[in-house]
Structures are given as C-alpha cells and as structure tokens.
Amino acid sequence: MHAAPARPTAPAKRPRGRPRKTVDERDDGNRRRALIVGAARLFRRKGFDGTSTRDIAAAAGMQSGSPFYHFRSKQALLFAVMEEGMRHAVERQREAIAAAGMEQLPPPEQLRLLVRHHFQVLLGPGSDFIPVMLYEARSVSPRQRTSLAQLQGEYEQAWIPVLEALHAAGRLQADVKLARLLIFGALNWSVQWFDRRKGATLDELTAAALALFIGERA
Amino acid sequence: MHAAPARPTAPAKRPRGRPRKTVDERDDGNRRRALIVGAARLFRRKGFDGTSTRDIAAAAGMQSGSPFYHFRSKQALLFAVMEEGMRHAVERQREAIAAAGMEQLPPPEQLRLLVRHHFQVLLGPGSDFIPVMLYEARSVSPRQRTSLAQLQGEYEQAWIPVLEALHAAGRLQADVKLARLLIFGALNWSVQWFDRRKGATLDELTAAALALFIGERA
DNA sequence: CCTACCGATCGGTAGG
DNA sequence: CCTACCGATCGGTAGG
Numbered sequence: 001m002h003a004a005p006a007r008p009t010a011p012a013k014r015p016r017g018r019p020r021k022t023v024d025e026r027d028d029g030n031r032r033r034a035l036i037v038g039a040a041r042l043f044r045r046k047g048f049d050g051t052s053t054r055d056i057a058a059a060a061g062m063q064s065g066s067p068f069y070h071f072r073s074k075q076a077l078l079f080a081v082m083e084e085g086m087r088h089a090v091e092r093q094r095e096a097i098a099a100a101g102m103e104q105l106p107p108p109e110q111l112r113l114l115v116r117h118h119f120q121v122l123l124g125p126g127s128d129f130i131p132v133m134l135y136e137a138r139s140v141s142p143r144q145r146t147s148l149a150q151l152q153g154e155y156e157q158a159w160i161p162v163l164e165a166l167h168a169a170g171r172l173q174a175d176v177k178l179a180r181l182l183i184f185g186a187l188n189w190s191v192q193w194f195d196r197r198k199g200a201t202l203d204e205l206t207a208a209a210l211a212l213f214i215g216e217r218a
Numbered sequence: 219m220h221a222a223p224a225r226p227t228a229p230a231k232r233p234r235g236r237p238r239k240t241v242d243e244r245d246d247g248n249r250r251r252a253l254i255v256g257a258a259r260l261f262r263r264k265g266f267d268g269t270s271t272r273d274i275a276a277a278a279g280m281q282s283g284s285p286f287y288h289f290r291s292k293q294a295l296l297f298a299v300m301e302e303g304m305r306h307a308v309e310r311q312r313e314a315i316a317a318a319g320m321e322q323l324p325p326p327e328q329l330r331l332l333v334r335h336h337f338q339v340l341l342g343p344g345s346d347f348i349p350v351m352l353y354e355a356r357s358v359s360p361r362q363r364t365s366l367a368q369l370q371g372e373y374e375q376a377w378i379p380v381l382e383a384l385h386a387a388g389r390l391q392a393d394v395k396l397a398r399l400l401i402f403g404a405l406n407w408s409v410q411w412f413d414r415r416k417g418a419t420l421d422e423l424t425a426a427a428l429a430l431f432i433g434e435r436a
Numbered sequence: 437c438c439t440a441c442c443g444a445t446c447g448g449t450a451g452g
Numbered sequence: 453c454c455t456a457c458c459g460a461t462c463g464g465t466a467g468g
Contacts, residue, residue: 031453047356049267053447066453068448135353137410138265174429178418182430185407186400192355193399200396211392212400212431249437271463284437286464 032070034060040081040128048078048132048139078136079144085129086151089121093158107165108216114159116206118187123194123202131191156180171214183213250288252278258299258346266296266350266357296354297362303347304369307339311376325383326434332377334424336405341412341420349409374398389432401431 038059042051053074054064071077096102096117102110121130137145163180166172172179186209194205210216256277260269271292272282289295314320314335320328339348355363381398384390390397404427412423428434 047265047267049265050357052445054445063454064447065449065455065457069453074447139268172430173433173435174426175422178423178426179430181408181411182404182427185410186404189403189407190399192403204393205396208392208396209400212390212397215391215433217391270461272461281438283439283441283464287437292463 031060031062035062035067035070035077036080036084039077040085040132043078043081043132043136044128048074048136053077075140075144078132079140079148081129082133082136082140082144082148083151085133086148086155089130090151090154092121093117093155097158107162107169108171108210108214110162111166111214112206112210112216114162115187115209116202119190119202119205119209122187122191123196123205134188134191156184166214179213183209186212249278249280253280253285253288253295254298254302257295258303258350261296261299261350261354262346266292266354271295293358293362296350297358297366299347300351300354300358300362300366301369303351304366304373307348308369308372310339311335311373315376325380325387326389326428326432328380329384329432330424330428330434332380333405333427334420337408337420337423337427340405340409341414341423352406352409384432397431401427404430 035056039051039056042055042059046055053067056074056077057064057067060067067074067077071080093114096113100113102113105113121127133148137148140148159180160176163172163176163183167174167176167179174182190205194200200208253274257269257274260273260277264273271285274295275282275285278285285292285295289298311332314331318331320331323331339345351366355366358366377398378394381390381394381401385392385394385397392400408423412418418426
C-alpha cells in the first residue's frame with residue numbers, strides 16, 4: 001500500500017541512483033511513516049498540545065526542524081495520524097465483515113463481530129491512531145473534522161442495519177440512534193481503563209458488552 | 219460555603235477595614251473561586267496544555283502573574299478544579315439518593331436515578347468540572363490521581379449494590395465489574411456529542427440508557 | 437494582587 | 453533532511 005510508483009520520465013540526477021550511505025536505506029515514504037507512527041504514540045501518551053515537534057522528530061531520529069520537510073505543520077501531522085488510522089479501521093472492518101460472511105450471521109453475532117473488531121482497533125497492538133482521533137479531535141480544523149466525520153460515517157454505516165435488526169427483533173429496546181451513541185461511548189471509553197497486561201481479554205470484554213447491550217449470554 | 223471566617227485577633231492594618239474602590243468588592247474566596255470557575259471552562263474547551271495561565275488570569279480579570287498568588291502552579295489549579303468538581307458530585311449524589319429515598323425503589327428505578335443524576339453532573343448547566351476531571355486526568359500527578367480516585371470510589375460505591383441487585387434479578391447479564399466500566403463509558407462519552415441546545419433531553423437520554431442496559435421500556 | 441521580568445521552550449523557516 | 457536561527461509565548465517569580 002502506498003508504494004512509490006516508478007517515475008520513468010524523471011531525469012536521473014545522479015548516475016545509478018543515489019548512494020546508500022548505511023544499511024538503513026531511507027526513502028521519503030519510510031521517514032514520513034516513521035513520523036506518523038511516532039507522533040501517534042506521543043499524541044496518545046501526552047496529548048497533542050503536550051507533545052513538541054522536537055519530541056516527534058527525536059522519536060523518528062531526526063533533527064528538530066526536519067518534520068516540517070514532511071508536514072506543513074504540527075496540525076497537518078495530527079490530521080495524517082487520524083486520517084490514516086480511520087482509513088485503516090474502515091478497511092479492516094470491511095475485511096472482517098467479508099471474511100466472516102457477516103450477512104449470513106444472526107444479528108446478535110453480527111453485533112459481536114463489530115464489537116470485537118472495534119475493541120481490536122481501540123486496544124490491540126499498535127493501536128494509537130484511533131484513540132488519538134477520538135481524544136484529540138479538538139485540535140484539528142473544522143475542515144479536517146468534516147473530512148474525518150465522513151470516514152467515521154463509513155465506519156458506522158456497518159453498524160446501523162445491525163442495530164435496526166436487533167431493534168426490530170426486540171433485542172434492543174432503546175432508540176437506535178441513541179443506542180449507537182451510547183454503545184460507541186461504552187466501547188471508546190475502554191481506552192481509559194483497559195490494561196492489556198492484566199485483567200480481561202478482548203474476548204471477555206466483547207462478551208460483557210454483548211451481555212450488557214442485548215442480554216446475550218456468552 | 220467556604221466563606222472567609224472573621225479573624226478577631228488579627229490587628230487591623232488600616233482603620234475600619236480596607237477601602238472599597240468599586241462596587242465589585244473582592245475578597246480572597248471570591249477571587250480564588252473565579253479562577254477555578256474560569257479555569258474549568260477553559261480547560262474543558264481547550265484542554266489543560268492548550269490553556270495558558272494568562273488566559274485564566276484574564277478570565278478572572280487579573281494580570282498574568284496573579285493566579286500564582288492563589289495557586290502554587292497551573293497543575294495545582296487543575297487539581298482544584300477536579301477535586302471541587304468531584305466533591306460536589308459526590309455530595310449532590312448523596313442528596314439525590316436521600317431525597318428520593320432510593321433504598322425503597324425497585325432496582326431498575328435506582329439505576330434510573332443514578333444515571334439521570336450522572337447525566338446532570340456531566341451535561342447540566344455549569345458542568346465543566348467533571349468533564350475536565352474525566353478528560354484531563356493525564357495532567358495531574360500520581361499523588362493527586364490517587365486522591366481523586368478515592369473520591370471516585372465514593373461516587374461508585376452507590377452504584378455497585380444497584381448493579382449487583384440487577385444482576386441477581388437477571389436484569390443485567392454482564393459481569394458486574396465490566397458492566398460498571400462499560401456503563402460509565404457510555405455515559406461519560408456523552409460529553410463528546412451531547413448538545414444541550416438541540417436533540418434529546420436528559421430524560422430521553424436516561425430512558426435510552428436504561429433501555430440499553432437493562433431493557434427497561436420508558 | 438500588580439509590575440516587571442526571567443529562562444526555557446515552542447512551532448516554524450531560510451538556506452543549503 | 454540538517455544547521456542555525458527567529459519571534460512568540462509559556463509558567464513562574466521577586467518585590468512591592
């Protein structure tokens with residue numbers, strides 16, 4: 001994904017490409033990506049305003065001014081984290097739905113699949129992007145927020161028919177729209193208290209959520 | 219509450235007290251309180267790291283260095299916001315329980331009372347303190363966090379027997395501890411999306427939450 | 437509580 | 453992507 005396409009028409013500035021100085025060959029995609037990954041971790045741990053661009057540069061092994069070669073501003077870097085996280089989540093949700101043949105499952109199992117996947121996105125390994133998007137939304141521009149809201153809309157599209165089916169079947173008493181907001185709250189808040197090293201597993205968490213929302217026993 | 223006590227033994231530095239320069243007489247309690255209230259609003263809107271002590275001073279009509287006459291540090295001011303918010307919430311929850319004679323109610327109605335009061339604390343008028351405590355916890359010291367956790371423990375004490383009664387009665391299928399965490403998440407997240415000016419009322423929100431958690435119809 | 441101020445740090449940039 | 457740097461702002465303090 002996002003591999004740099006070859007540019008056959010570009011004139012070679014130096015013969016036989018640029019020299020490789022060390023073993024860790026760097027190309028723009030790698031460095032940009034290192035900034036995004038490091039920024040995601042720092043933004044999650046210390047918040048956007050609590051993280052300096054120097055911290056981010058150091059995390060990627062760069063000097064203090066170098067992030068601005070890759071990103072116009074600190075805010076643009078934040079948006080990149082959020083957008084990449086959201087695109088990734090949407091994509092992985094699509095895959096999970098397809099892989100399980102979700103449409104064939106009974107609605108409670110459809111909800112279980114979505115909840116389990118959402119916990120994975122929030123709490124699984126390397127899961128800094130979505131928590132940053134959820135908890136640092138204040139720091140992006142209105143235009144950026146609108147753009148992210150569109151991706152979030154895509155993500156939520158998968159949930160709506162499931163909740164409506166459960167509502168129609170009498171398994172979900174609450175108003176569907178409010179239920180969706182409350183359910184996402186219950187899941188998203190787990191970022192604040194879940195500790196992967198101890199306590200429940202993601203499967204146990206999922207079971208508890210299903211039991212709470214639709215009275216589904218494990 | 220917190221009225222400054224008279225000090226009869228203190229020698230009067232000036233005859234007949236200090237002169238009142240304007241109509242808005244100021245005493246220490248008032249000014250300290252103005253800082254707390256202003257800080258709460260700013261911390262909620264812009265976050266702790268995104269708020270400068272100059273912003274806070276200006277909101278209280280002071281010069282930039284003056285907040286430090288009342289508080290040792292910006293962090294101490296944050297803690298004051300959180301602690302006061304939490305003490306207030308615990309106190310008001312106690313009053314709500316007593317006023318309704320909660321022990322006499324059936325468990326679903328006990329939960330309704332607690333949920334409705336919690337939404338009031340989170341979303342009612344002048345409700346900046348608890349959202350700040352929930353969303354800026356990262357910025358207080360471990361010692362302060364421990365102190366706040368104790369107040370939170372008091373607050374949650376009221377919920378545990380209610381959830382256990384519902385669990386015993388088969389109205390709540392989920393593990394009680396996980397259910398409590400998920401429920402608080404669903405409620406606390408409402409800070410992110412609830413708009414008091416439009417959309418649902420707190421009563422409708424409460425009804426939806428009850429329907430979701432224990433299948434209680436309005 | 438104000439005045440005047442300090443050292444540190446911040447996001448960002450020019451030029452290479 | 454580094455070097456060298458800038459103007460702005462920050463939390464906090466001394467002295468009154």
